[in-house]
Amino acid sequence: MSIDKDKIKHISKLARISIDSKKSDSLAKDLTSIFKFIEQLNELNTDKVEPLSSILNTPLRSREDQINDGKIRDKILENSPKKNEEFFVVPKVIE
Amino acid sequence: MSEIIKKNLSEIIDLIKKKEIKSEELANLYIDKVNKSKKLNSYITTCFEHTIQQSKEFDKKPNLNSLLPGVPLAVKDLFCTNGFKTTAGSKMLENFIPQYESTVTENLWKEGAILLGKLNCDEYAMGSSNETSYFGNVINPIAKDTVPGGSSGGSASALAADLTPATIGTDTGGSIRQPASFTGTVGLKPTYGLCSRWGIVAFASSLDQAGPMTKSVKDCSIMLEAMAGFDNKDSTSIEKKKENYSKNLKTNIKGLKIGIPKEYRVENMPKEIDELWNKGKSILKDLGADIIDISLPHTKYALPTYYIVAPAEASSNLARYDGVKYGYRSSKGNDLIEMYENTRSEGFGDEVKRRILIGTYVLSSGYYDAYYLKAQKVRQLIKKDFDENFGKVDAILTPSTPSSAFKIGEKTNDPISMYLNDIFTVPVNLAGLPAISVPAGLDKKGYPLGLQLIGKTLDEQNILNVAYAFEKNCNFKNELKNWWL
Amino acid sequence: MSKDKFDYFIKGEKNKYEVIIGLEVHAQVSSNSKLFSGSATKFGAEPNSQVSLIDSAFPGMLPVINKECINQAIRTGLGLNAKINNNSVFDRKNYFYADLPQGYQISQYKNPIVGEGKVLLDMPYGSKEIGIERLHLEQDAGKSIHDMDPSSTYVDLNRSGIALMEIVSKPDLRSPEEVNAYIKKLRTIMRYLGTCDGNMQEGSLRADVNVSVRQVGDKNFGTRCEIKNVNSIKFMQLAIEYEANRQVELLDEGKKIEQETRLFDTKKNETRSMRSKEDAHDYRYFPDPDLLPLKIEQKLIDDLKKTLPELPDNKKERFMNDYGLNSYEANVLVSEKEISNYYEEVAKLSDKKLAATWMMGDLFAMLNDKGLNISKSPISAKNFAELIQSIKSGEISGRIAKEVFELMVESGDNPKKIIESKGMKQQSDPKELEKIINEILTKNKDKVDQYKSGKEKLFGFFVGQVMKQSSGKANPQLTNEILKKLLKG
Ligand SMILES: [Mg+2]
Ligand SMILES: [Zn+2]
Numbered sequence A: 001m002s003i004d005k006d007k008i009k010h011i012s013k014l015a016r017i018s019i020d021s022k023k024s025d026s027l028a029k030d031l032t033s034i035f036k037f038i039e040q041l042n043e044l045n046t047d048k049v050e051p052l053s054s055i056l057n058t059p060l061r062s063r064e065d066q067i068n069d070g071k072i073r074d075k076i077l078e079n080s081p082k083k084n085e086e087f088f089v090v091p092k093v094i095e
Numbered sequence B: 001m002s003e004i005i006k007k008n009l010s011e012i013i014d015l016i017k018k019k020e021i022k023s024e025e026l027a028n029l030y031i032d033k034v035n036k037s038k039k040l041n042s043y044i045t046t047c048f049e050h051t052i053q054q055s056k057e058f059d060k061k062p063n064l065n066s067l068l069p070g071v072p073l074a075v076k077d078l079f080c081t082n083g084f085k086t087t088a089g090s091k092m093l094e095n096f097i098p099q100y101e102s103t104v105t106e107n108l109w110k111e112g113a114i115l116l117g118k119l120n121c122d123e124y125a126m127g128s129s130n131e132t133s134y135f136g137n138v139i140n141p142i143a144k145d146t147v148p149g150g151s152s153g154g155s156a157s158a159l160a161a162d163l164t165p166a167t168i169g170t171d172t173g174g175s176i177r178q179p180a181s182f183t184g185t186v187g188l189k190p191t192y193g194l195c196s197r198w199g200i201v202a203f204a205s206s207l208d209q210a211g212p213m214t215k216s217v218k219d220c221s222i223m224l225e226a227m228a229g230f231d232n233k234d235s236t237s238i239e240k241k242k243e244n245y246s247k248n249l250k251t252n253i254k255g256l257k258i259g260i261p262k263e264y265r266v267e268n269m270p271k272e273i274d275e276l277w278n279k280g281k282s283i284l285k286d287l288g289a290d291i292i293d294i295s296l297p298h299t300k301y302a303l304p305t306y307y308i309v310a311p312a313e314a315s316s317n318l319a320r321y322d323g324v325k326y327g328y329r330s331s332k333g334n335d336l337i338e339m340y341e342n343t344r345s346e347g348f349g350d351e352v353k354r355r356i357l358i359g360t361y362v363l364s365s366g367y368y369d370a371y372y373l374k375a376q377k378v379r380q381l382i383k384k385d386f387d388e389n390f391g392k393v394d395a396i397l398t399p400s401t402p403s404s405a406f407k408i409g410e411k412t413n414d415p416i417s418m419y420l421n422d423i424f425t426v427p428v429n430l431a432g433l434p435a436i437s438v439p440a441g442l443d444k445k446g447y448p449l450g451l452q453l454i455g456k457t458l459d460e461q462n463i464l465n466v467a468y469a470f471e472k473n474c475n476f477k478n479e480l481k482n483w484w485l
Numbered sequence C: 001m002s003k004d005k006f007d008y009f010i011k012g013e014k015n016k017y018e019v020i021i022g023l024e025v026h027a028q029v030s031s032n033s034k035l036f037s038g039s040a041t042k043f044g045a046e047p048n049s050q051v052s053l054i055d056s057a058f059p060g061m062l063p064v065i066n067k068e069c070i071n072q073a074i075r076t077g078l079g080l081n082a083k084i085n086n087n088s089v090f091d092r093k094n095y096f097y098a099d100l101p102q103g104y105q106i107s108q109y110k111n112p113i114v115g116e117g118k119v120l121l122d123m124p125y126g127s128k129e130i131g132i133e134r135l136h137l138e139q140d141a142g143k144s145i146h147d148m149d150p151s152s153t154y155v156d157l158n159r160s161g162i163a164l165m166e167i168v169s170k171p172d173l174r175s176p177e178e179v180n181a182y183i184k185k186l187r188t189i190m191r192y193l194g195t196c197d198g199n200m201q202e203g204s205l206r207a208d209v210n211v212s213v214r215q216v217g218d219k220n221f222g223t224r225c226e227i228k229n230v231n232s233i234k235f236m237q238l239a240i241e242y243e244a245n246r247q248v249e250l251l252d253e254g255k256k257i258e259q260e261t262r263l264f265d266t267k268k269n270e271t272r273s274m275r276s277k278e279d280a281h282d283y284r285y286f287p288d289p290d291l292l293p294l295k296i297e298q299k300l301i302d303d304l305k306k307t308l309p310e311l312p313d314n315k316k317e318r319f320m321n322d323y324g325l326n327s328y329e330a331n332v333l334v335s336e337k338e339i340s341n342y343y344e345e346v347a348k349l350s351d352k353k354l355a356a357t358w359m360m361g362d363l364f365a366m367l368n369d370k371g372l373n374i375s376k377s378p379i380s381a382k383n384f385a386e387l388i389q390s391i392k393s394g395e396i397s398g399r400i401a402k403e404v405f406e407l408m409v410e411s412g413d414n415p416k417k418i419i420e421s422k423g424m425k426q427q428s429d430p431k432e433l434e435k436i437i438n439e440i441l442t443k444n445k446d447k448v449d450q451y452k453s454g455k456e457k458l459f460g461f462f463v464g465q466v467m468k469q470s471s472g473k474a475n476p477q478l479t480n481e482i483l484k485k486l487l488k489g
Helices: A005-014 A021-043 A073-078 B009-017 B023-036 B048-060 B103-110 B153-160 B177-183 B217-227 B271-286 B299-320 B336-347 B350-363 B369-389 B415-422 B426-431 B460-474 C067-079 C176-193 C233-252 C298-306 C312-323 C327-334 C337-349 C352-370 C381-392 C398-411 C415-421 C430-443 C445-452 C458-469 C476-488
Strands: A088-091 B043-046 B072-076 B114-119 B167-171 B186-189 B209-214 B257-261 B290-294 B395-399 B435-442 B448-455 C009-011 C016-028 C091-094 C104-107 C117-123 C126-139 C143-145 C152-156 C163-169 C205-215 C225-230 C261-265 C270-273
Touching: A005 A021, A005 B350, A021 B299, A021 B350, A021 B369, A021 B415, A088 B336, B009 B023, B009 B217, B023 B043, B023 B048, B023 B072, B023 B114, B043 B153, B048 B114, B072 B103, B072 B153, B103 B114, B103 B167, B103 B217, B114 B153, B153 B167, B153 B177, B153 B209, B167 B186, B177 B186, B177 B435, B177 B448, B186 B217, B186 B460, B209 B217, B217 B435, B217 B460, B257 B271, B271 B290, B271 B395, B271 B435, B271 B448, B271 B460, B299 B350, B299 B369, B299 B415, B299 B426, B299 C091, B350 B369, B369 B426, B395 B460, B435 B460, B448 B460, C009 C233, C016 C176, C016 C233, C067 C126, C067 C163, C067 C176, C067 C298, C117 C176, C126 C176, C176 C205, C176 C233, C176 C312, C205 C233, C225 C233, C233 C261, C233 C270, C312 C327, C312 C337, C312 C352, C327 C337, C327 C352, C337 C352, C337 C381, C352 C381, C352 C398, C381 C398, C381 C415, C398 C415, C430 C445, C430 C458, C430 C476, C445 C458, C445 C476, C458 C476
Parallel strands: B072 B114, B072 B167, B257 B290, B257 B395, C225 C261
Antiparallel strands: A088 C152, B043 B114, B167 B209, B186 B209, B186 B435, B395 B448, B435 B448, C009 C016, C016 C163, C016 C205, C091 C104, C104 C126, C117 C126, C126 C163, C143 C152, C205 C225, C261 C270
């Protein structure tokens, strides 16, 4: 799989990372070589193999339905780059 | 410079228990050396006021029955520490101060340890040389132009340079064992689920494990005992009783079966590593172990598998860094989407961005089956390789790394050659097994090299024992010249 | 309104179209705490006050699942006659949005907790089965508030992480009326089960509506549009009407429908393309590595099954069999658990059929008037039953009963007491009545003569006079009989 600038553009859009067009070329080159490396896996026939879903074979643990968290608004907002007393604040979203 | 801080953790604990040194005195010795060792760049944050205040408090009412009585410790800056900056080596979290404590560090403090500072690491633990940190690369005390390995490079460097008596790191694909090998120290990656992941900045959730990095195997057993344990806040934490690794440590390994996987003899591996591996075999054989040749046929596919699974999980784990709740926010951009794109572009470094893009791609529509699903299938095969062999052997011996510490900048422009550093460590993460790297010798340049012992699930005691016996008979000595002072 | 034949088709300029609707209902699970954290789920709390470090996705935070949410999903699945899957998986659905702190929603994709099921609708043109494709558990997002500041959006994460059941129907719905019936039925079932309070004003029940159209007779589905997050039945119906007509217009003009996510504008009553979701179609689902696969033991399913209440379909059948109600009456009386309980209490103590009539008439009108739930009814079921019995036994007339009813509403008193104290008992003593009637006939001799000479319409006048004289208490039947007899003589 060769990764070109258009693909970089598409995935960087999905990942919400703007990529400098100057850097796009070298990134495409790096990713192409990484994917070439990754594609060694195609040597293996895995048709009959179950994908590994978890390395632990214990069942999922669950907790009781109790309220024991929350009520820490100040703590939650403390580190936010933009906030007021009650809310996180982000640039206006147009739906 | 005081001889005391050159000692192993277990010796220092003895001094404290015998009241030959006070916690505060000890803290001051480390603080002094840390202050003089800025060249290594192993610390991102220090919190000496806190350290002194805590050590004074300990000295007033010393609890000598705890595992780490009044011992100052620095930890990798991937562990969230309540009230102290936690950066993950990233600009994104440059000013992030968590108001919570990771379970693992909390466990250490409960055993009497005291936070000394936060240690440099590759950004979000993505790297094998500690060169991707936003806070600059870390230098290996072995030689001033070498990397300490990564991602727990700050931890390894600080430990080797006596800037902390022991430390903890995280290991997603070798990030404890490879830097341990590069710095002549001991590093253990526990069974997946033995140490809680709660409060550790996540890289790849199905692979991440915290573990100890120490100067000796005994130290390693003490630290593991202190940090491990079931945590109901982590759904992948294993429910089991605490073990007394340090008390149960023994050197008798007679009759143990040690597997030697032929696939770990890779092309272009320096002869010295092969020789060291042979030396390891003969030491264990002399101690009464049976050396058995085994095959782990899918070994070569571990690294490609890892470079699908880890970036995929990382791309999702790092989506939360969007400039809204905490961390860096770009001032550029006219709407929410532009804010995201600029924040993440400016806040993440190149390697992190590269891996997020790889991860995004392998999960994206039309590629999931070809990459991610394929990788999960191969991961199954890799796990099966180990499962089948652990019917025949009790532990597996391999080299820890395919080379000794390399030069700063040597591999930064070639991601694949950088990734290949983890070729021997990655399979263990994919299979969720415990493995320890023990220093075994020096190469021609005098740089340390380690051997890796891989154990069965939750068989930490066993590989600690083998490593302990090996260490006693190996006579490894790190030759540090303190050039940075 | 009711029609006995299905007739929802849209006629374009050229062709006649059928509307195909599938619903993804998001029902908030009734639970104290969130799906993966211990924060409260109460509606209307102070902004960001019910948010934990997990809900706001701080570094290193991990999800631990709430047992009750799993049980609620199983109960709901059983209520929808669906298959409960012993193995299911939680996946991450990755996309960026201001009120999605993790950058992904924990949801279920390939292996949901509940598989195929069905819901039965009672339509005027007969009963109709709507297929359920699946039900899965997922996290709710927070709330973005766009109208508090001209240049910023405010984010409240109180909802973030609350458990939702996404119930996906098959594309079996064909009209806004069927959607109305379907949502109401779902809500009834969940309220019976106690798994979702169904409160649409509070956002406990919302739906993504998938609409497509095709020419009548076509076998293939057309391209669909998804109208996101519609939070009232009325809006769903309006949105479907608008969207179906929009699509028909396009197709008639020979244009193509673009598959997209649309938004219903409640002010303009129209749907429009949603800018913010433009490139959100690639969700990069993968199993959440912070969670293990969910295993549900058959025993748990069996145990939960045993504790399920009687569900509306069964109850309706029983009401028809045991109480002699018709399908319509039974439907209305099982629509809410509280109503059915009330009815059963009344029916046990009084005439079943008359009780149904009075409940659906006067009682519902009164409750509706006062905006009250039946559980808050000023008339207790026991008192209501007594009223019904007083009517049935002839102790009071229907007309008086209405007065008694009013007084019961005002005072909350027992009808016996009201009837006694106000002397409202029906006059059924023939002697007494004859006396009154004789007096009236004597007083109105001229009218008696007119009646006798053929003006029979005057009969009503005499009845009226009797009622007036007796303050409405005269037994109407008896009055008629006696009047006829005396007028003849
Ligand atoms: Mg939807
Ligand atoms: Zn949903």
